Amino acid sequence: MNPLLDVEVKTIRQLTPLVREFTFAAVDGKLPRFSAGSHVQVHLPVPGRALRNAYSLLGDPSEPSSYRIAVRLQDDSRGGSRFLHEQVKEGDRLQLSPPANLFAPSSQARHHVLVAGGIGITPFLAYIAELERRGASFELHYACRGGLTDAYRAELAERLGERFHAYDAAAGRRLDLGEALAERPLGSHVYVCGPQALIDDVRETAARLGWADKRVHWEAFAAAEPGSPFVAELASSGKRIEVPGDTSLLEALEQAGVEVPNLCRGGVCGQCTTPFLKGEVEHRDSYLSEEERTTALMPCVSRGRCGSTLTLDL
Amino acid sequence: MPVTLKPLESYRDDFTFRNSPEAIARFPFPFPEDQYMYSVNIEPATPGAPGSIYEHWFDIDEHYRSETTERAKVLQKDPQRCIVMPHMHEACWDTLEVIMTHLAADYPELFRLTRDGDQWTWENHVQDIRQSFTFGDADTLPYEPLEYIGRQVQGDFALLDQRDNDLFMDAGIVTGPADWSLAFDAGMSFKQWHSPVPMAHELGVFDRALKYLLNIQVDRPVRRLNWTMTINPRLDTSSETFHEWGRERGMVTPENVGRLVHLRVELQFMARLARSNALMFSIRTYLISLEELVTNPAWAQRLHRVLRDLPQALADYKGLSRYRQTVVDWLRQYDPEAAA
Numbered sequence: 001m002n003p004l005l006d007v008e009v010k011t012i013r014q015l016t017p018l019v020r021e022f023t024f025a026a027v028d029g030k031l032p033r034f035s036a037g038s039h040v041q042v043h044l045p046v047p048g049r050a051l052r053n054a055y056s057l058l059g060d061p062s063e064p065s066s067y068r069i070a071v072r073l074q075d076d077s078r079g080g081s082r083f084l085h086e087q088v089k090e091g092d093r094l095q096l097s098p099p100a101n102l103f104a105p106s107s108q109a110r111h112h113v114l115v116a117g118g119i120g121i122t123p124f125l126a127y128i129a130e131l132e133r134r135g136a137s138f139e140l141h142y143a144c145r146g147g148l149t150d151a152y153r154a155e156l157a158e159r160l161g162e163r164f165h166a167y168d169a170a171a172g173r174r175l176d177l178g179e180a181l182a183e184r185p186l187g188s189h190v191y192v193c194g195p196q197a198l199i200d201d202v203r204e205t206a207a208r209l210g211w212a213d214k215r216v217h218w219e220a221f222a223a224a225e226p227g228s229p230f231v232a233e234l235a236s237s238g239k240r241i242e243v244p245g246d247t248s249l250l251e252a253l254e255q256a257g258v259e260v261p262n263l264c265r266g267g268v269c270g271q272c273t274t275p276f277l278k279g280e281v282e283h284r285d286s287y288l289s290e291e292e293r294t295t296a297l298m299p300c301v302s303r304g305r306c307g308s309t310l311t312l313d314l
Numbered sequence: 315m316p317v318t319l320k321p322l323e324s325y326r327d328d329f330t331f332r333n334s335p336e337a338i339a340r341f342p343f344p345f346p347e348d349q350y351m352y353s354v355n356i357e358p359a360t361p362g363a364p365g366s367i368y369e370h371w372f373d374i375d376e377h378y379r380s381e382t383t384e385r386a387k388v389l390q391k392d393p394q395r396c397i398v399m400p401h402m403h404e405a406c407w408d409t410l411e412v413i414m415t416h417l418a419a420d421y422p423e424l425f426r427l428t429r430d431g432d433q434w435t436w437e438n439h440v441q442d443i444r445q446s447f448t449f450g451d452a453d454t455l456p457y458e459p460l461e462y463i464g465r466q467v468q469g470d471f472a473l474l475d476q477r478d479n480d481l482f483m484d485a486g487i488v489t490g491p492a493d494w495s496l497a498f499d500a501g502m503s504f505k506q507w508h509s510p511v512p513m514a515h516e517l518g519v520f521d522r523a524l525k526y527l528l529n530i531q532v533d534r535p536v537r538r539l540n541w542t543m544t545i546n547p548r549l550d551t552s553s554e555t556f557h558e559w560g561r562e563r564g565m566v567t568p569e570n571v572g573r574l575v576h577l578r579v580e581l582q583f584m585a586r587l588a589r590s591n592a593l594m595f596s597i598r599t600y601l602i603s604l605e606e607l608v609t610n611p612a613w614a615q616r617l618h619r620v621l622r623d624l625p626q627a628l629a630d631y632k633g634l635s636r637y638r639q640t641v642v643d644w645l646r647q648y649d650p651e652a653a654a
Contacts, residue, residue, distance in 0.1 A: 032532050032533060032588055033532075033588035033589050034532070034588060034589075035588065035589055035590060035591035037591075038591075061589060062589075098531060098532055098533055098534075099531075099532060099588075100531045100532070101591045104476065104477075104591045106477050106478075107401035107402075107475050107477055107484075108401075108477060214477075214478045263529060263531070269529065270525070270529075271529055
């Protein structure tokens with residue numbers, strides 16, 4: 001595995017009551033460069049847990065002297081966002097996994113339509129820096145709730161002018177995707193990051209309006225959601241691992257010293273796919289086919305049924 | 315341990331290329347078993363033993379002068395061996411950066427890089443180059459960045475754009491390919507440029523390999539070996555020059571086989587490029603004559619068995635069919651079981 005990056009929290013900014021921005025600098029040496037759309041996994045030393053949450057890098061990719069992320073406090077937080085909001089202070093040290101990109105801008109796009117919902121704005125901040133540097137044509141649609149989930153709204157409005165469209169639900173403005181995606185020039189690509197409902201809406205609307213699949217890109221920032229406790233059993237050793245309700249199977253495996261390759265920790269990249277032999281699975285990924293799900297699961301999000309035992313081929 | 319570079323030898327015309335005993339000792343013999351079949355033989359490219367070809371990202375060996383001179387000759391005759399599509403400029407700068415940083419760190423006696431923001435100075439003591447330039451500004455270099463650094467490193471480079479869950483060969487500098495052509499493959503997807511390969515598609519090799527390559531992360535490169543055979547130590551066996559080398563397959567006799575026929579092994583090295591998110595696919599080619607190879611008895615015995623039992627479709631695809639039997643007959647003397 002790659003060595004983790006040791007970083008220091010340089011600055012923390014409270015952008016809205018729900019959104020905090022963190023700037024990280026390397027403790028020694030340099031931070032690796034990254035491409036627009038990349039994320040890092042932040043390792044969170046929550047007592048008694050080994051949480052790793054994935055966050056988009058929102059700085060300018062051409063200036064990688066520091067990394068920035070923005071974190072929304074989640075109502076149903078399993079502890080990660082709450083820890084970052086309430087425990088982490090400037091000067092603290094954290095560990096990051098190196099950047100990985102599952103949401104890169106397409107090299108073939110002639111025009112980029114960016115659609116953000118709430119904290120889904122984060123990858124697009126890096127996009128905007130990159131697209132401006134390339135002199136690319138783009139526009140940004142930002143669905144938010146004024147004063148709560150509208151981080152960066154004022155500076156984006158100033159920076160982008162007519163290319164920026166904000167839809168403040170608190171002021172009764174709704175994003176009309178039928179309008180935003182209609183009659184766009186051929187060669188346009190649409191990118192969406194936000195809640196699942198928004199992603200579904202963009203994909204359905206684009207399909208209805210005749211957009212080719214390969215011109216529609218999305219990134220769910222879904223992290224593992226809590227569930228019921230169950231037991232995972234490793235077929236090779238017979239070892240039994242208790243998985244509490246607020247811990248993902250992947251995290252429980254990692255805590256037990258079992259490393260499983262992973263990138264997104266949100267059920268989309270397929271890296272952590274693990275075969276199972278026995279047990280009932282609650283599949284929560286958006287990657288595996290129905291057929292694959294009969295023999296494998298993605299432990300970053302999926303779980304065994306409540307109280308059951310799941311035998312993994314590990 | 316500093317590399318000792320040989321004086322200039324040739325990969326064409328009089329073919330003076332030879333391997334020293336040290337080069338033979340570090341040759342990447344590619345067969346782990348007596349039988350060969352396609353597999354997804356990709357592994358993490360963790361640093362190998364000191365002196366081995368796996369020690370560094372970019373292996374510089376005794377043939378450095380000859381190989382870079384050969385590349386310059388090929389590019390002079392055929393500039394289309396370096397192709398960069400407009401959306402790949404970032405990936406070219408990424409490539410220049412990784413090659414320069416690694417060469418300077420791994421071979422400080424040969425290369426030196428000084429960086430001050432975007433003002434860089436690159437020194438190549440072998441080629442007597444001292445170049446100051448602005449990183450990101452192609453006008454400050456004598457060549458486009460991929461070609462500039464490509465002329466100073468051994469091995470071919472294809473840069474793959476990643477989009478639509480696929481890889482596209484949208485840039486490269488390829489002067490020593492094993493019977494393919496960058497100009498022909500340019501713009502193709504992963505499965506398109508692999509479509510001539512027999513049997514492997516049915517085995518699902520390319521589905522699995524593509525999935526693996528798409529997920530390669532920055533600073534976590536992977537590698538694999540591939541192989542074929544070449545008549546004479548000829549690096550440029552590109553489709554474009556087939557008329558020059560194809561006929562040589564008919565020249566193999568029992569008398570000249572050991573000298574003429576070469577095992578050609580490619581160390582393929584794949585790394586994610588940080589700024590562009592493109593995938594760098596480098597192909598570092600090692601040539602060894604059968605005469606040189608049989609100085610290692612275990613290799614001689616195994617190569618005999620591999621070639622003897624190689625499926626015909628693979629022999630055809632690799633272009634071995636015309637002279638395979640002559641090679642097998644000659645190698646038999648080194649296989650105690652078969653010779654008896």
